[in-house]
Amino acid sequence: MNPILTPALAERIAAIAGDRRPGAHLGIVAPGGYGKTTLLRRVGAAIREATGVEPVIGLPPFDQVSGEVLLVDDAHQLDDTDLRELRRLATASPVRLVVAARPWPRASSLAELLDLAQDHLLPTALDPAQVRELLPKRLRTDRHVDFVHTQTAGVPAFVARLARTLDTDLDVPAPALAEFRHELSRLDERVLRFLLAADAGVGLNLDLLADLLDTAAGTVSEVVEAARATGLVGTAGSLVPIAQRAIRAQVPVERRVWIRQRLAEARLARGGQVLPLMRPLVNTGIGGDNAAAAFEAAAAEALPTDPALAANLYAAAVTAGRAPVAVGARRAHALALAGDLDGALRLADQVLTTEQAPDRTTAATVAAAALAHRGQLGRSAELYRWAGSSQFAALGSTGVGELVDAAGETGPPTSLSSAISLMAQGLHESVTGQPTTALSTVVRAATTLEPVGRAVLLPDSPAALGALLALHYAELGTAKSLLERAIAAGTGGAPFVVRHRLLLAWTAMAGGDLPRAAEGLAAACRTRGGLEPRDRLFAVAIETGLARRAGDAAALGHAWSQAGEAILRHPVDLFTFLPLGELAMAAAKLRDESRLVAQLTEARTLLKSLGDPPLWAMPLWWSGLHAALIAGRPEVAAEHAEAMASAAAGDEQFAVLAGAARCWLEVSAGAVEPDAVEGAARALQGIGLTWDAARLAGNAATRTTDRAAMVRLLDCARMIQGKPVSARRSVTSERPGDEQLAVNLSDRELQVAELVVSGLTYKDVGDRLFISAKTVEHHVARMRQRLGASSRSELLSQLRSLVGSAGVRE
Template sequence: MDQLGYELEKIDGGLSDLLLALSVGFDLAGQMPPALDQAAESLDHLVTRARAAGLLRADGRLVPLVRQAVLAATPPYRVREAQRALVDAFTAEGRSLGDVARGLARGGLRDPRIARALEREGDNVLAERPALASALYDEAGAAGSDELTTAARRAQAASAVGDLDGAGRILDNLLSSEGAPDLLRGVDVAAATWAQRGMLVRSAEVYRWLGADRTGPSASLAAVAMIGIGDREGAETMLKAPGPSGSPTLAAVAVGLMGEGISASIAAQPTHALPALIRASDMMTASGSSIPLPEVPAALAALVALHSGEPAVADSVLDDALAGEQAGPAARPRLLLLRAWTAMQLDRPDRARAAITEAGACEGGLAPRDELLFDALEVGLARRTDDTAALVHAWQRARERILHVSVDLYSLLPFGELAVAAARLRDSARLEPQLAEAWALLERLGDPPLWSIPLRWHAVQAAILAERPSDLAPHASALVRASGNNHLASVLAAAGRSWVAVLAGHIDVDAVEAAARGLAAVGMTWDGSRLAGHAAPRADERKDMARLLACARDLHPGSVVSVSAETEPVPTLPAVRTTVRPSAGQPADAGSEGAVLSPREREVARLVLEGKTYREIGAAIFISPRTAEHHIARIRRRLGAATRSELLAQLRLSLGEEASGPP
C-alpha cells in the first residue's frame, strides 16, 4: 500500500483528479466534476492512460486497492471537496444519493443533503427492515442530522429489533424535551416498550399523558393498553376521540380492529371479539409492517381464543402470523411461546417444546413479559408430565420472575398456571399479591366472563390441590352462574362438580366421563384425562374402573410423538434387556440371555426410580394402584431381586440413562 501511494504521488494533475473523482463515487457513465472539463487532456485520454497503467478495470471502475491508496494519499480537504462536488452533481441531476450517501457518511462527510437522504432511506425501510433503518439513522446522525428529530424513529427501530434498553434511552431524551418532534410515534414506541417489559400500566400512563385529543390513529392502541390494566372508562374515552382523516392503510385497519375486538372481549356477550381480532391479525400480516404495538394482533386473537376454549383456532391464527412474519422479528418470540401454550393445551408436548426452543433461539432474546410466559410453560409442561423435580426447578425460576413484571389482562393464563403449580407445591402464599391484583383488575372491568372464567378454573384446581374448600366455593359458584350464557363456563362447572364428588368418594361414572370428555372438547385434554384417571381407582365396580381408565387413556394416550408425526412414522422403543441377578441360594445361569421388560414395565420401572407410590404410578399412567403393584411384583421376579434395594439397583443398571429422579 505504501509503495502504491508513493507511485500515485508521481501522477500528474489531470490523471490524479480523475482517480480522486472515481474514488469518492463519481461514475464515468454520469456527470464528472468540473475540474476535469478544464483539464489539459480530454477525459477519454485520461481514462485510456489509467487503464494502461492498470488502475482501472474494464468496466471503468477503480481497482479497490487503488481506491484505498488514493484516499489515503490525498489531503483530507481535497477529499472533502471532491465529495461535496459529488453531492452537488447528484443534486443538480435530481438523482437519488442512495448508497452513495451511506459511503459518504461513513467516510466522515457532514452535509445536510446527505443527512436528509439517509433519513428518507431509513423511513422507507423502517416498517419492514428496522435493523437497516437503525443503521441508516445512525449514519444520518454522523452526516449531521438532528438527533432529536430522528429520535422517535430511532427508538422505533431499536424496539422493533428487541433492543428495549436502547429504545428506552432514546425515548427518555425525547419525551423529556419541550416541543418534542414526532411525539405520537414516540408515545407509541414508549407504550410498546413498556408492554414488552411486562409493565403495561406504564403503557397506559404514557397514553393518558398524551391525552385523547392527541392520540389520533393510536386511540385503539391506547384502548388495548387501558383495557389490559382494567381502565375501562379510559379506553372508552380514547375510542370516542375523533379518528384520523384520509384513506386507511392495512396497518391502520388492523389497529382499528384491535380496538374493536378488545373492547368486545370485555362485554357480557363477547361474540364479536374473536372475529374482529382474527381480521386484525390478517390485516397486520398483510401490511408487512412492524409498527410499535402494546400487543400483537395475532397474540390478542390467540389469547381470546384460548380463553374461549378454542386452542385449535389460536393455533391456526398463530401459524398464519408466524408464516407471514407479523410485526417483524421482535414479535416472533412471543408468537412462538403462544404457539407452545396452545400445543400444551392440545396435549402436544413435543410441538410445545419445539416452539419454546425456537423462541429461546430468536435474536435479541426474550423480553421480560415473554420470560414470564416461558417460565409458566416450563411449569405447565412439568406438571402435566408429573415430573416433580422439573416442576420444582421451573417453579423456583418462575417465582423469581414474577417479581419483575406486573399483572395485566394478557398475562392471566401464565399466572393461572403458576397458581395451580404453587398450590401443588404448597407455596401459594408467594403468588397471593399477584392473584389479588388479577382479581382486582377483573373487578374493575366488570368481571368479564371471557377473561375471568379460565382464571376461576385455575383457582378451583388450586383450591382442590391445597385442600381448601372455602377457597373453592366462590369460584365454583361463579362458574355455575356463568354457565347459562357461556359454554366454557358450563363445561368447567360440570368438571368442578365432578372433581368435588370424586374427592368426596362419590363416583358417578357417567358424569365423570361426560365432564372429562367435555374438558377435552374445549382444549383441556390433559385436565379431562386427569379427572377420569383420578376417579378410576375410587370406583366401586371393576367395570367402572376399567371404563374410566379407558376414557383417560383415550384422551391422553401418553405416547411420545415427534413434531413431524403427521408425515413420519413414530419409531417404537426397543425392548430393554437386563441381566438377571440370581436370588439368594440360586446359582447364576451363565448361558442366560437376561430378562426383557415390556414397554409398560419399563414405564412403571422409571416411575419406581422416581420414588412414586402405587397410587402415584397408577395416576401417572392411568392404571389402578393394584395393577401397578402387580407390575412391580412381576418386574421383581424377572430381575430376581429379593429386596427393594436390590430392585432399585437392578433397575438403575437395566434402564441406564433412561432412569432419573430420586430413589
C-alpha cells in the first residue's frame, strides 16, 4: 500500500466513494507535493469499484464534458469562467465533482466551488513510519529515516525524490535537487523573492518583505500564502531543508546575492541587524556605498563574538569601495582581538601616520595593546597616554619601573571602566601597599570584567595580572581559579588564550603537578601558530623548569638553547620576574650564568626604582637563593635570604618563604635539624609549594649523617608528594664495631643515583649528564663503597630510600 494511503484514510475514501446522495461532491486541498493527484486517482478508482461508474478526468472547457463523476485536478490554476462552469455543473446537473486544489491562490470562484463539497480530504505530511516504507529496504535504518524525514519535513513528493536517489551517505544527492528545477522555474517572481528571503533567514518580517517585494505590507501575506501553497515553505515561513538546498543549487548565485544585499540595505535603513545577511557575502566582491555600509555594520555586530569574521567584513567593506583608512582602526581592532597582531600593527600604523584618518585614538590603543604583548611596555604606555587612556598607560609605566598613580577615566562607570580602574589600583597597591589588598583588588577587577571582557582589547588581563600577584605571593589556589574563569569566559579574546593557559601551566608547575603543567604547556603552544615574545618567554621558562624538576639534563639543555632568543626578544619588566628567576636557576645549573647577568642587573635596577616592593621582589630573591646554592656561592645565597627575612616582617606568607630560605642555607652548610626542616617543608606545602617542600626535605635527608633523621626526612618528602612511605629499616647499624651509617652523598652522586634507580643504563645516564659511562660506573662504585652495600640489589634498595621518587631535588 502507498504510505500516503493509510488504513484510516483508505477506509474513509471507501465510505466517500459509496455515498450516492445527490451533490456528494469532494474537495481535496493541500499544498504542492502532498499527494493530491494520487488521492484524486484513488478516489476515482474507489468510486468505480463502489458504483460501477467510470469517472471522467475533467479538462476545460467543462461545458462539453459529459459523465456522472468528474475528476478535476489543479483547480487553483483554472480561470473564473471555468470555475463558474464547474459550479453550474455541480448545482444544476447530476454530475458528481471531485476537485483537487492548492490552498492558494484562492479565488472567490474557487472558494465558492469548494464550499459545495460535502466532504474534504486534507493530506498531511508523512510521519517517520511512513517515510520508512518509502525507503529502499537497505536504507530503512533509524539514521536514514531521521535524515530523510528532517530534510523533507515529511512532504510526500520530496520524500519520494530523496528515496529514489539516496545512497548510504547521509547527504542529499544532486539528482534529487535537480528535480526541483521545474517547480522553481514556474514560480511567480514575488514568490521566488520570498523564498530567497526565507533562505536568507528573514522569516516573516513583513516590513522587510514589503521593501523587497515592492508592495504594501498588508499584501505581503498573500505572497507568503502563495509560497506556503508550493509546499516548499513551512507554516512559520522557513524553507523545508531540501527545498533550501535546491534553491541554493538551482538559483544563480548573483540572484541570491542581490536579494541579500537588498534585504541588508533595507534592514540597515531601519536600524536592524545585518550580520546574518552579510556574512555569506564576504567573499562575493559586491560593491557600492550601500554594500560597504552594510559590511561595516555587520562587522560591528560580529566583533564581540567573532573578531576574525569582523576583520573579514571590514575587508569586504574596503572591497566594496570604502577607503582603507576609513575602517583601518576598527579593522585593526578586530585583527588584534582575533590574534593577528602583525596585521593589527600594520593597519594601526597606517592610520596613525594619516593625520586626517578617523579613529586615530582607537588605532593608538590597538598598537599599544599589541606592543604590550610583545614586551614593549614603555612604548605601549606612550601610546596609551597619547590616546588618553591613563590607566592602561599606568600599567605599562609601572611595568618598566615608573610608578604612576593614574586617575580614573571620565565617562559612565561601566563594567569595563570599573574593571580597568580596579586593575590599575591593584597594581599600584602591589608596589606601595599590602599584598593582600592588591590581590583582592585585582581579583575584583577580573570578576567585574568577566561578562564583557571577550571583546575588550587589553595590554594585560586582570586575570593574568591577578595570577602573577598570586604566584608571587604563593596563593596558587587563587591563581588557578582566576585563570580557569578567564579561560571559560574568553577574557581578552584570542591574544589571551595562550597567556592564560601558560600561567595556568606555571601554577601547576609551582604546585608540583608536573604532568598537568606539561599538558598545559603543550595545549598553550598548540593554540596558535607562533607565540608572541611575552608568551614565548613564559613557555621556554616552563619547559626549562619542568626539565630541571625532572632531573632531565638533555631536556634542560634543549630548553636552555631555546631560552637565549626568548630572553633577547623580550625586555625585562616587572611582569617577567617569574620566568627570569626560573631561567636564572637553570643558568646556574648549566654553569652559564653570564647569559643572564645583564637581565638580572636590569631587574634589580627596576625593583630599586619602585622601592623594592616585597611582593614583586620575592620571586627573584627566592630564585636567586637557589641559583647561588646551585652555583656554590653561599654568601650570595645568604644575601637573598636576608632580604627575604627583612620583607617577612608582619606578613605570614612571606615569613614561610623566608623561613624556608633560612633552612635551606643551613641544610646546604650541612647543619640539618630535622624538626626545623620538616617544619619549613610542611609550611611550604601549606602554601601550595609542594615541589619545593619535598625538595627541601629530600635534600636535607641526603646531607644528614643521622640515619633516623634521613629516614624521617625521606618519609616527609614522600608524604608531601602524596606517595607511599617506604618500609622502615633499622635506623642504626647492628653490626658489631660499625659506626652509624653515613649517607652524605655529593650532588653529582645524587644525580647519578636518581637516574640509575629509574632503570637507565650507565650509557644512558652518561648521555643525560654529559659524562662517560665509565665515569657513571665510577660514581656507582663509590656510592656502593660508602653505603656499605654487599650487592647491586642492596645498593639499589638503599639508593631508592635515599633519592625517593624522581624530582625530589635539583
